[in-house]
Amino acid sequence: MTRLPVAPSTRTISAAALAAALVVPGASLTAQVAPERGAAALGSALAGIGTTGRVLTVAAHPDDEDTPIIAWLARGRHVETAYLSLTRGDGGQNLIGNELGEALGAIRTQELLAARRIDGGTQYFTRAYDFGFSKNAEETYQHWPKDSILGDVVRVVRAFRPHVMIAFFSGTPRDGHGHHQVSGLLAREAYELAGDTVRFPIRDFGLPWTPQKFYRSARQAPDSATLRVNTGEYDPLLGRSYFEIAAESRSQHKSQGFGVLQRKGVIWGYLSREATRTGPADARAERSLFDGIDTTWVAIRNRVPVAAQPVLDSALQTLTLLRAEYRAANPAGVVQPLARILGQFRRVRHTLGSGPFVYINDGLGGGNSPNARRAQDEADPALWAAIATTVARTEQALVLAAGVVVEATAPRGTFPVREPVKVDVNDTLPVTVTVFNRGRAPIFLRNAGVAGIGMRGTDQGDVTIAPDSAHVMPRWAVAFASNSPWWRAKGRQQQDWFQQPIDSRDEVAQQEKVSTVLQAFVQIAGEPVTITTPVVYRYADPVKGDLQIPVSAVPGISVNLGSTMEYMRAGVPVDRDVPVRVTSSYPHEAKVAVRILLPDGLAADTVERERTLEAQGSVLVTFRVRGTIKAGRHELGAMALHEGTMSTSGPYLVAYDHITPMRLYGASGMYLSAVEVKRPPRARVGYVEGVGDAGVKALEQLDITVERLEPAMLGSTDLSRFTSIVIGPRAYETRELLVKHNARLLEYARRGGTLVVQYGAQNMNAFPGITPYPLQWAPRAARVTMEDAPVTVRQPAHPLLTSPNRIGPDDWAGWVQERATYMPSTIDSRYASLLRMNDPEEPANDGALLAAPLGKGRYVYVTLALFRQLPAGVPGAARLLANLVAGQALAIPPKM
Known part of the structure; x- marks a missing residue:
């Protein structure tokens, strides 16, 4: 079996380029799913074009977020709204399964992303590991290096550039949990220090940013609130109130049993202003979060180069007319105007320069990073943020109005990572790309390519796709690394924080850089747009219906043991079966030799077994282990030899219906805890x-x-x-x-x-x-x-x-x-x-x-x-x- 030939495309984006791509706050590269299409989605997208306000909320754990406030801001006011959770909730408990620790953190990460897809927010994390309940901030700082976690918060503030920050905790003992206290303390410190380039140099933390206001949630003490908002406000376009949306969002925290009622009626959200650099001196005189903050286009226009101001004026005028002419039943009428204003916004952006406005730690080391150098040259990140966000929202609206949908499907859910020494294997995944034009005007498909951890394709000339038709093309994916959680790349090194640095990307962008995604380059009404969608394995479940699971690049041969830790009784004869699961992701047979490594005192009936795995097959190899083991902690390992390569690891699949599946990787070994323990007789x-x-x-x-x-x-x-x-x-x-x-x-x-x-x-x-x-x-x-x-x-x-x-x-x-x-x-x-x-x-x-x-x-x-x-x-x-x-x-x- 030889590898299928693949020809690199000159028009697709490489994995490295994707990782270093310009990131727009709030812009998502995820595929549009059914609830994000149609009149409601397009109406909301049109309403949001031109809104430039940004709010960053901060707390400690996935379940701490105030979803009513997030939904009211993001869905109701079209404000770019983000939630920064210091941890991924690793130290909690799990009501839906047995995963704990980092596996539980992976579940809760995906639950937060599911929540954000519903309430419209953006998600960030720091490197802090949830080590469990803590009584106070002092105890928490014994586990987390304060300067490092504060630096992460500052990175996020500088990347997201919020006008307003909201901490959900007070930073005092009344918060109870020490993590809660620390989140309140660090949020306020970041508000004060995000503009300090001496303590937080640009080369390491990005361009400085100074938020204008700082609030704390007053949901536990409404009498202390200086501002209240009706999160129960009804949105006739969406058919629900923002609290109802927030309740659905909150109910994604299923691992904690946080399902809540979608209540109707007036429901107040309470906030208390703690610090401000603008607006009325009396906090209770404020009428909104943005009192005193000029986020209008008048302020933005004055900062745009004079030559570009007429272009911006024309775009805004067209936008006003477009909104008045929009008809939900016939969105085709706004396609041409949308394309025209998209071109105008892009021309304005072009006059601002070519450098990215966010810092991406590309691993080249501080000031040696070309991204860092370009970031230092950028003088007006606020202007860049406003224009780039507007461009991204206009692109989204144009795709929705034109009725363009891209699907990328694969015949299986996993495919093997390429290993150079294996020459007689098929490690290429065929991908079927379908571009649908469900609008009323033709579109042009320039090219499409698989990006992320690997990509291959063939050049495609312009293809015209007529209204109410589709174009199908083959593509291929080749992976050079496994799809795995990005934040675990360097582990924790026995510390209570992850060693992989964060950068300016939000969690969706972070995960996409290690995923298998398809980018389609289309032209709508003369304007080029890139549409990104995950490559999925799609099938019909007899009960659940249409299921689409993102494909995963996994090791060609994986080795898994039944657990990572088992007890044995020390000093007594052992007679135990040790099952070793060996799995192939190759689409053809694979011959493997399976070995087991045992600690002193134990021996297996055979040290090595040979097996032939079917295409994408799995086999359970059981070794009978006997002997006597002394008290203490011992290691047991398993491995598989295939095509001259030894496999010593395997993925653990974390999959539930309400979240995107993830695979966590670990060595194919386990600890044996040999204990001197007497059994109760007749128990x-x-x-x-x-x-x-x-x-x-x-x-x-x-x-x-x-x-x-x-x-x-x-x-x-x-x-x-x-x-x-x-x-x-x-x-x-x-x-x-x-x-x-x-x-x-x-x-x-x-x-x-x-x-x-x-x-x-x-x-x-x-x-x-x-x-x-x-x-x-x-x-x-x-x-x-x-x-x-x-x-x-x-x-x-x-x-x-x-x-x-x-x-x-x-x-x-x-x-x-x-x-x-x-x-x-x-x-x-x-x-x-x-x-x-x-x-x-x-x-x-x-x-x-x-x-x-x-x-x-x-x-x-x-x-x-x-x-x-x-x-x-x-x-x-x-x-x-x-x-x-x-x-x-x-x-x-x-x-x-």
């Missing part, structure tokens, strides 16, 4: 899984018999066959039938069973009678966020701490992220409190591990963060889990 555990729950797998790996229980089974299943039943974290919150059958679980304990309930959020108070004896949570439930916080054992002789494993000081070592979460503060005296702990300078809390007799059995409530420790292979967590499921006095409960 048989029933387990109702909770949120992000690794408990079942941990028990299985410790050779403890466990059976998954669905809440619907609890009403009819014979529970007496279990020595203990475990309820996973936050299960009552997410499993409605569990609440319904809770009385039967309590009865199981009364008859002699052990019921172990892992923590619920503060809304455990919302379920009367869910616990056998009262527990109360403070409005902000207590947490121990320091993973190494001292632990005091209050009842060292209690069976849960002695049998079958004696829990000692070593068992509290090596914990990750936090000790305990959502701890009750008021505890009924019938509970025995076994542990005491607290963060520095906070009162001790006794709610980490509670046990109470219940009839002949026992009820155990656990707020220890086992859901974080078990996936990390913490030895003490495994030993404690074995004790928790040991059962009441290690006896099997009687029949129910």
Whole structure:
């Protein structure tokens, strides 16, 4: 099998050129989807041409954004509106799957992008990693280098060039979360310092920018507001209010269970002005966010070269007439005028010079970057921003009015990255490009090419596409790197921030630079326009209908293990199957040799297996591993040899219906946490899984018999066959039938069973009678966020701490992220409190591990963060889990 020949096109844009392309704030290169077409989309686009105001909102996490304010600004006032989230939400919890850490951050990144597609905003991030709940700003700064994260905020301010900044948090202790406090503090510092080129040089941070106003959200304290806006305002063009749009946007945060009602009527949004460089001195005298800020074309015209002023005047006059003549049922009438004013706006832009007005860190090193040098020569970034944004919006309106749609489809969802040593493989992806003209006038197709991580095509002369027709052409994609999250390119190096620098591009542009996209170069009414769309694998699902999934460039041969961490019992004979998944992305057969590498003490039945994979096939190779392993953390690896190249990594697919799929890459290895742990005799555990729950797998790996229980089974299943039943974290919150059958679980304990309930959020108070004896949570439930916080054992002789494993000081070592979460503060005296702990300078809390007799059995409530420790292979967590499921006095409960 040889590679298909490909001829580079002289008219397409190279991957390097795309990465360094001029970026317009708010302009999106994503494909237009059905909701963004038609009269509503075109009407909004026409209304937005000429609006030049920009607002940057800032907070800490994906779920912190104020979507009603964003939607009201972006959709209602056509203001360029961006949300800067310091983190990607990596440290939170996951209500829709088991992904945690960086995988959860990838989910929440895509959820934010889904939200922005709905509310019309632009999305940015800094490099800060969400390391988990933090009590205050001081603790947060112990994890994040302040100057580095502040520098990221300044980069975004200079790239986006907002007239107004809005921080969603106060920067004070009342924000609660330390990340929230830091976001409020850094937003204000960036407002003050974004124009300081001494502290933040142009060569590293871009051209200076000075925002004119700084506000904070007053949604939690409406009486402090100096300005309020009706986010419930109805938009007859869109058929919804901005709050309804915002509610749909907010509901994209499905991993956090943040679905909200799309309420109608007047709904106020509250803002408080904290600092200003213009406008009325009395903040309460303001009528709008832009009071005192001149964003009109009068101000812009005065800064345009005199020779270009008549051209600009003509364009604006035509725009006024065009809006009056626009008819939703017949948009063809505005195509020619739109093309004419687009040409005029471009002529004005041309008079301003040729250099880009945003700084892109192209990796060439500070002042040595040609982009940095050109940026220093640009004298008026505000003017550039206004003109370039207007050009981009006019281009969008022209494409909508002309009814031009571009599709790029591929016959499969993945294709292999090119590896130079592999000469007898097919690593080229055929792409079918279809350009539809659904308008009433002909258009001209100049060329189309696949860009992003790789591109190939053949030159195409001008093709005329008549009204109500389409032109189809073949193209090919070749990838030289895998599609993977750009921010993980350099990892975190065991730090709490990502090492890959950010630059002036927003998140959509950042992701497109490592994606496979199609650029079509068309001419509409004499004006050239570039339309960019993702290359997708399109198919019909019998239930979901038309599905379009962006294609991904992946390694030709991928190797995956079932997990990244597993427990083993140390010092006892091991007999375990280790499955290795080997996948080919080649469209033909591939012969591979699969190997496994084991730590000392373990041996496989065979070291290497040969397999032939079908085209785009996958095979599971299972190695039987035996031996004895000593206590400690060990490494196990797998690899596959193909065409003289060793594959030692594989992608982990993160895919849910509401987000764009992403693949996260990691080495084809896993850690083995060998633990000296005794199994409880005769243990048989029933387990109702909770949120992000690794408990079942941990028990299985410790050779403890466990059976998954669905809440619907609890009403009819014979529970007496279990020595203990475990309820996973936050299960009552997410499993409605569990609440319904809770009385039967309590009865199981009364008859002699052990019921172990892992923590619920503060809304455990919302379920009367869910616990056998009262527990109360403070409005902000207590947490121990320091993973190494001292632990005091209050009842060292209690069976849960002695049998079958004696829990000692070593068992509290090596914990990750936090000790305990959502701890009750008021505890009924019938509970025995076994542990005491607290963060520095906070009162001790006794709610980490509670046990109470219940009839002949026992009820155990656990707020220890086992859901974080078990996936990390913490030895003490495994030993404690074995004790928790040991059962009441290690006896099997009687029949129910």
